[in-house]
Structure formats: C-alpha cells, structure tokens
Amino acid sequence: MLGSIEAGGTKFVxxxxxxxxxxxxxxxxxxxxxxxxxxEVIQFFRKEKISALGIGSFGPIDxxxxxxxxxxxxxxxxxxxxxxxxxxxxxxxxxxPIGFTTDVNAAALGEYVFGAAKNLQSCLYITxxxxxxxxxxxxxxxxxxxxxPEMGHIIVRKHPDDSFEGVCPYHHDCLEGxxxxxxxEKRWGKKGAELSDVKKVWELEAYYIxxxxxxYIMILMPEKIIIGGGVSNQTSxxxxxxxxxxxxxxxxxxPPLLNDNIVDYIVKPGLNGDAGIIGGLVLAKRELxx
Amino acid sequence: MLGSIEAGGTKFVxxxxxxxxxxxxxxxxxxxxxxxxxxEVIQFFRKEKISALGIGSFGPIDxxxxxxxxxxxxxxxxxxxxxxxxxxxxxxxxxxPIGFTTDVNAAALGEYVFGAAKNLQSCLYITxxxxxxxxxxxxxxxxxxxxxPEMGHIIVRKHPDDSFEGVCPYHHDCLEGxxxxxxxEKRWGKKGAELSDVKKVWELEAYYIxxxxxxYIMILMPEKIIIGGGVSNQTSxxxxxxxxxxxxxxxxxxPPLLNDNIVDYIVKPGLNGDAGIIGGLVLAKRELxx
Numbered sequence: 001m002l003g004s005i006e007a008g009g010t011k012f013v014x015x016x017x018x019x020x021x022x023x024x025x026x027x028x029x030x031x032x033x034x035x036x037x038x039x040e041v042i043q044f045f046r047k048e049k050i051s052a053l054g055i056g057s058f059g060p061i062d063x064x065x066x067x068x069x070x071x072x073x074x075x076x077x078x079x080x081x082x083x084x085x086x087x088x089x090x091x092x093x094x095x096x097p098i099g100f101t102t103d104v105n106a107a108a109l110g111e112y113v114f115g116a117a118k119n120l121q122s123c124l125y126i127t128x129x130x131x132x133x134x135x136x137x138x139x140x141x142x143x144x145x146x147x148x149p150e151m152g153h154i155i156v157r158k159h160p161d162d163s164f165e166g167v168c169p170y171h172h173d174c175l176e177g178x179x180x181x182x183x184x185e186k187r188w189g190k191k192g193a194e195l196s197d198v199k200k201v202w203e204l205e206a207y208y209i210x211x212x213x214x215x216y217i218m219i220l221m222p223e224k225i226i227i228g229g230g231v232s233n234q235t236s237x238x239x240x241x242x243x244x245x246x247x248x249x250x251x252x253x254x255p256p257l258l259n260d261n262i263v264d265y266i267v268k269p270g271l272n273g274d275a276g277i278i279g280g281l282v283l284a285k286r287e288l289x290x
Numbered sequence: 291m292l293g294s295i296e297a298g299g300t301k302f303v304x305x306x307x308x309x310x311x312x313x314x315x316x317x318x319x320x321x322x323x324x325x326x327x328x329x330e331v332i333q334f335f336r337k338e339k340i341s342a343l344g345i346g347s348f349g350p351i352d353x354x355x356x357x358x359x360x361x362x363x364x365x366x367x368x369x370x371x372x373x374x375x376x377x378x379x380x381x382x383x384x385x386x387p388i389g390f391t392t393d394v395n396a397a398a399l400g401e402y403v404f405g406a407a408k409n410l411q412s413c414l415y416i417t418x419x420x421x422x423x424x425x426x427x428x429x430x431x432x433x434x435x436x437x438x439p440e441m442g443h444i445i446v447r448k449h450p451d452d453s454f455e456g457v458c459p460y461h462h463d464c465l466e467g468x469x470x471x472x473x474x475e476k477r478w479g480k481k482g483a484e485l486s487d488v489k490k491v492w493e494l495e496a497y498y499i500x501x502x503x504x505x506y507i508m509i510l511m512p513e514k515i516i517i518g519g520g521v522s523n524q525t526s527x528x529x530x531x532x533x534x535x536x537x538x539x540x541x542x543x544x545p546p547l548l549n550d551n552i553v554d555y556i557v558k559p560g561l562n563g564d565a566g567i568i569g570g571l572v573l574a575k576r577e578l579x580x
Contacts, residue, residue, distance in 0.1 A: 075544060122435035138435060143428060145412035145511035146545060153542060154508045155501055157447050170542040211445055218444045219509050221435035252443060252460040254365060255436060 002288070003050035003094075004280025005041065006103055007057040007086070009078065009130055012037060013277050014044045019285040021114040021278045033080040034089075042093045054099040054283025056106025056276045057086060059133070063101055063148050071100050077169070097290070099283030103127075103276050105135035105142045107228060107269075110279030112137040115270030117224040124222040125275065126151065127229035128209065132176040136220055143220075152176040156211045159204060179208040181230055192231060202237045209237070210244030213266060217249070217258070228269045241266060292578070293340035293384075294570025295331065296393055297347040297376070299368065299420055302327060303567050304334045309575045311404040311568045323370040324379075332383045344389040344573025346396025346566045347376060349423070353391055353438050361390050367459075387580070389573030393417075393566050395425035395432045397518060397559075400569030402427040405560030407514040414512040415565065416441065417519035418499065422466040426510055433510075442466040446501045449494060469498040471520055482521060492527045499527070500534030503556060507539070507548070518559045531556060 001024075006013040008031065015026040025048070029040045045053065060074040071087020087100045101109075108125035117123030117137070126134035132152030136143040143149060153174045164187045168177030177183060184192045188201055195201045213225055231237065242262045249258055257265040269275045291314075296303040298321065305316040315338070319330045335343065350364040361377020377390045391399075398415035407413030407427070416424035422442030426433040433439060443464045454477040458467030467473060474482045478491055485491045503515055521527065532552045539548055547555040559565045 138428070138433060139431060141429060143510065145428060146507075146513050146547065147511050147543070149511050150508045150542070154505050155447055155538070157445055170540050171538075215444050215505055216509060217436075218440045219506060220433065221437050221439050223435050248445070248461075250460050252440070253437070257436065 001048055001050050002281050002284040003045050003048075003053040003096075004277050004284060005053065005055045005057075005090075006106065006276040006280060007031070007055060008103060009058050012041055014041055015277045015280070016045075016048050016050065017278070017281045019281065021110070021281055023274065023277065023281075026277070031078075034084050038089060042090070045094055050094070050096060050284075052097045052099070052284040052288035053090060053094060054106065054280035054285075054287065055086065055090065056101055056103040056280050056283070059102045059148065060150070061086070061100070061102060061148070063144055097284075097287040099280075099287035101142060101144075101283060102133065102135060102148045104133040105144075105148060106277075106279035106283060107275035108135035108137050108226075108279065109142065109282045110271055110275040110277070111226050111269060112140070113282045114278055115275055116226050116267050118270070120223040122220075122222045123224040123226060124216055124220060125226045125228060125269075126212070126216075128179065128227065128231035129181050129229035132180050132212075132229075134216070136216075136222055138220075138222075151212070151216065152180070154212060154215055156208050159207050162204060175208060175212050179205055179212075179231075184231075192234065196234060196236075202234055202240055205231065205234075206237050206240035206244050210241050210248060213241065213245050214248045217245075225266045226269050226275070227266065228273070228275060232268055238263075238266070238268070291338055291340050292571045292574040293335050293338070293343040293386075294567050294574060295343065295345045295347075295380075296396065296566040296570060297321070297345060298393060299348050302331055304331055305567045305570070306335075306338045306340065307568070307571045309571065311400070311571055313564065313567065313571075316567070321368075324374050328379060332380070335384055340384070340386060340574075342387045342389070342574040342578035343380060343384060344396065344570035344575075344577065345376065345380065346391055346393040346570050346573070349392050349438065350440070351376070351390070351392060351438070353434055387574075387577040389570075389577035391432060391434075391573060392423065392425060392438045394423040395434075395438060396569035396573060397565035398425035398427050398516075398569065399432065399572045400561055400565040400567070401516050401559060402430070403572045404568055405565055406516050406557050408560070410513040412510075412512045413514040413516060414506055414510060415516045415518060415559075416502070416506075418469065418517065418521035419471050419519035422470050422502075422519075424506070426506075426512055428510075428512075441502070441506065442470070444502060444505055446498050449497050452494060465498060465502050469495055469502075469521075482524065486524060486526075492524055493530055495521065495524075496527050496530035496534050500531050500538060503531065503535050504538045507535075515556045516559050516565075517556065518563070518565060522558055528553075528556070528558070
C-alpha cells in the first residue's frame with residue numbers, strides 16, 4: 001500500500017493506493033496553517049499501513065537532495081508555510097521512504113506513467129488555475145536542475161490590445177501575471193467560470209497560453225503537452241490554442257503532431273483531476289525501489 | 291582513437307582524439323555540397339584507425355533512433371544538404387559505431403564533461419552567431435523529445451525602440467530573427483565584429499539574449515549557462531547580459547547563482563571554440579560503450 005499527498009494552496013488531497021495507480025481511499029483537508037492541517041494529514045496515513053509516500057507540493061520548494069533544506073517549502077506567499085520542513089515532518093511521523101517534488105511534477109509523472117503520455121518517452125504537464133506551473137518528464141526522469149522549473153513565470157509578448165498590467169508580484173505581466181485565474185478575474189471583473197460564453201476572454205487567454213506552449217516546444221520538445229487546472233475545463237479554449245500554436249510555429253516543424261494532428265499533441269489530462277495524486281503514488285513507488 | 295565531426299554551415303571540423311577529450315589531429319574542410327565535402331571528410335578519417343565517431347551537425351536533423359530517416363539532415367535552407375543521409379553515408383564508409391546529434395548538443399556535451407560545467411549535473415550551451423541554437427544536458431543525457439530543441443526560435447518581447455522586422459524566414463522576429471549575426475548586420479548595416487565599440491548595438495543584443503536566458507532558466511533550470519559563438523567574443527556584452535537577466539528575474543529566485551554570483555552562472559565556454567569538436571569525442575565514446 002502506498003500513500004500520496006497533493007498539497008495545494010487551498011486543499012491537501014491525501015490518498016492510499018497501489019503501485020498500479022489505483023486509488024483505494026482519499027480525503028481532502030483544507031490548507032490552513034501547518035499546525036492545523038498537517039496533524040490531520042498524518043492521522044489519515046497512520047490509519048493505514050503504507051510502505052512509502054509521495055508528496056507533490058505547492059512551491060517553491062527545495063528539491064535538491066544534497067541541500068540542507070531539502071524537503072522544505074521556500075519563500076511562498078503563504079507566510080505560515082514559509083520554510084516549513086514538510087518532508088522532515090512527514091518522515092518523522094511516518095518513518096517510511098518519501099518522494100518529494102512539486103505538484104505539477106507529480107502530475108506530469110502521473111500522466112507519463114498512467115495517463116495521456118503513457119508509452120511515450122517525454123511529456124509536459126501544465127496547470128492553469130490559481131497559479132500557472134508546469135513539470136516535465138524526459139526518459140522517465142523529472143526535469144530538475146538548479147531547482148524545479150518555474151514555467152509559469154516565463155516572459156510573454158503582450159497582446160497589442162491588452163492594457164492589463166498583470167498580477168504577478170515579481171514580474172507583473174509574465175504568463176502567470178496575465179493568464180492565471182486571478183488575472184482573468186481582475187481583468188474582466190468576474191471569475192473565469194462565469195465567463196464561459198464570452199469569446200474574447202478565451203481568445204486572449206489562448207493567445208498567452210499558445211505563446212507559452214510554443215516556448216516549451218522550442219526549448220523542450222516534449223512528445224505530449226497536457227493542460228490541466230481550472231482553465232482546461234473551458235473546453236472551447238482548446239481549438240483556439242491549437243490554432244494559435246500552429247500559427248506561431250508557422251510550419252517551422254514538419255511532424256504531423258505539430259501540424260494537422262495537433263489535437264493529439266496538446267490535450268486534456270488522461271487522469272482528469274487525479275494526475276497529481278496518482279503521480280504521488282508513482283513517486284512513492286520509486287522511492288521505495290531506491 | 292576516436293573521431294569527431296563538427297559539421298557547420300560554413301565549415302566541417304574533423305578531428306581525431308582520445309576519450310579524455312584530447313585532440314591529436316584536426317582538419318577544416320569548407321562546407322560545399324555533400325558530393326564535394328563528404329569525400330574529403332571520409333578520407334581524413336580513413337587515414338587513422340578510429341574505433342568510433344561522434345557527429346555534431348547543423349540542423350535540423352533527425353535524431354530519433356527509431357525513425358526511418360534517423361541520421362538525415364532535414365529541411366535545411368542549404369538545398370544540397372536537404373534529406374542528405376549523413377549518418378548512413380559515414381557508417382557505410384567507416385564501419386564504426388557513430389553517435390549523431392546537433393552541433394549545439396555536441397557542444398553542450400563537451401562543456402558538460404570537460405568544460406565549464408564539469409562536475410555539475412546539468413548545463414545549457416547556446417551559440418549566437420550565423421544562427422542561434424542551444425543544447426542542454428541533464429543528468430548526463432542530452433535533452434531530446436519529439437526532436438532536438440530549436441531554442442533559437444523562441445518568442446521574445448520586442449524592444450519598444452526596435453523597429454527592425456527580423457530576419458527569420460519562418461517567424462520574422464523570433465530570437466534568431468532579431469539577435470543572430472545576420473540580424474545585427476542587417477539592422478546596423480555592418481557586421482558585429484565591426485561594431486565592437488558601439489554600445490547601443492550590444493545593449494540591444496543583451497536585451498534579447500537576456501530574455502532568452504530567462505526563458506531557459508524558468509523552463510529548464512540548468513546549473514550553468516554557457517554562451518559560445520561569434521557574439522560571445524564581444525566581451526563587453528557579458529556584464530550587460532548579467533545585469534538584464536537579474537532585472538528580469540527581479541529577485542524571484544533566491545540562489546546566489548541567480549543573484550550576486552550570476553557571473554559564475556552565465557559564462558564563456560571552458561573549451562573556447564572546441565566545445566563542439568570535443569563533445570563529438572564524448573559522443574563517440576558513448577556510442578562505443580553502447
């Protein structure tokens with residue numbers, strides 16, 4: 001039996017499951033302070049005998065195993081969680097091997113092993129919601145160097161008709177600053193879910209997302225791009241993204257996946273909303289095997 | 291004894307060397323048509339008994355081993371080389387194991403094993419010259435998915451005072467379209483080498499290069515970025531790039547390498563102009579070991 005945590009900004013999803021990615025039990029706990037949330041998390045896993053745990057956490061986090069602060073949450077705007085020793089706390093409580101990475105890395109791993117990128121050698125998973133983040137898997141390994149990527153904060157070209165200043169406290173009008181859920185809400189005065197039928201909202205959104213995907217393609221060349229998060233529930237945005245990515249690439253690449261077959265390249269998650277939690281099971285399994 | 295080819299748009303550098311990256315003999319052959327250039331290349335390697343060869347080629351090339359056109363040059367503007375079966379020709383002529391990748395991937399590998407990124411787990415090598423291209427190594431492996439990356443063709447934000455339309459035939463004002471050697475020459479009416487003392491040329495150049503590096507950092511997080519190619523000979527550009535990268539990141543990351551120590555992060559090649567040819571020796575060694 002394996003454990004998995006998808007630690008998000010608003011909720012922690014905790015699950016027990018198998019190494020085949022099957023979820024047997026799950027619980028959702030609101031993200032308050034560590035002192036309030038973590039004891040409930042520990043209690044859930046103590047009920048069952050798990051042999052390993054995988055954590056996909058909101059970031060930024062320290063994922064460098066050789067670092068003295070490995071497993072900590074870093075300079076998050078959620079002040080109560082700043083410098084919180086997440087991994088160490090869970091290790092002390094549960095005494096099992098624990099894999100630790102970002103929420104989007106875990107989701108990328110879940111989709112790679114069991115979802116839309118099953119049987120491929122690489123994929124990228126991007127979530128577009130409260131924040132924007134992405135993770136990538138190449139030849140089975142999560143892409144990490146100096147740290148985990150921060151793909152939500154890339155530079156995008158502003159639409160000439162878009163005068164919105166952006167919501168990113170660091171970069172103002174980076175991708176997350178212009179295209180995250182809070183950016184949509186601040187720009188249009190309503191949440192995205194209430195704007196489903198306003199075409200110009202999703203045309204502009206696709207304009208920024210398509211740019212980001214083109215950057216990921218040029219730099220990473222993943223074999224599949226999977227879009228999750230709240231914005232991916234706006235089904236009407238996918239054809240707009242496909243069209244704009246093709247226009248931006250402008251025939252530079254010849255593979256059908258980047259041309260006529262782009263609908264098979266930029267896709268919805270194969271695991272629906274469970275990519276992260278199932279990815280946590282994969283992480284747990286890997287940690288057990290090491 | 292190992293062989294290495296750095297196949298560029300204007301010249302082929304061919305070398306014999308050791309698995310320690312030492313070059314023992316080398317020759318430079320102008321890039322004309324395959325019928326003119328390749329026989330000279332083969333003749334050079336036939337002189338010596340090599341046990342394996344590594345090729346770093348100008349692109350785009352097919353690097354997917356399972357593809358029927360693996361080892362071919364693809365839709366290059368050099369018409370005589372379009373669809374040329376580079377790898378197959380060399381294999382038929384030399385009958386040794388041959389590693390095949392892009393010129394920038396080979397250079398990244400050379401810097402990773404013997405150069406500026408020695409002892410690190412990842413690096414990115416970018417060349418800025420006639421074209422702009424980059425390759426990346428993570429945990430010893432070249433980053434490749436659907437194909438090799440095309441990092442020179444990323445989208446950049448146009449400088450508000452720059453009205454130059456760009457030289458890229460596909461994307462006009464992508465990075466390569468705005469910041470390659472031909473872009474500098476067309477925008478300013480002189481080659482970069484003749485503009486060394488014109489500050490505004492290098493400020494604008496750094497503006498675009500810094501944006502590209504920030505995208506690579508956000509997406510890949512390499513542990514070192516190495517800038518090669520003609521533009522890197524303009525030593526005055528490095529402080530401008532360092533400054534602009536820091537300004538664009540705006541304190542988002544805390545590691546010293548992305549802040550006060552950025553001069554140790556974005557660097558010149560450790561192997562000078564030999565990164566690609568030495569990387570070819572690494573490729574040859576790896577192919578021999580497989």
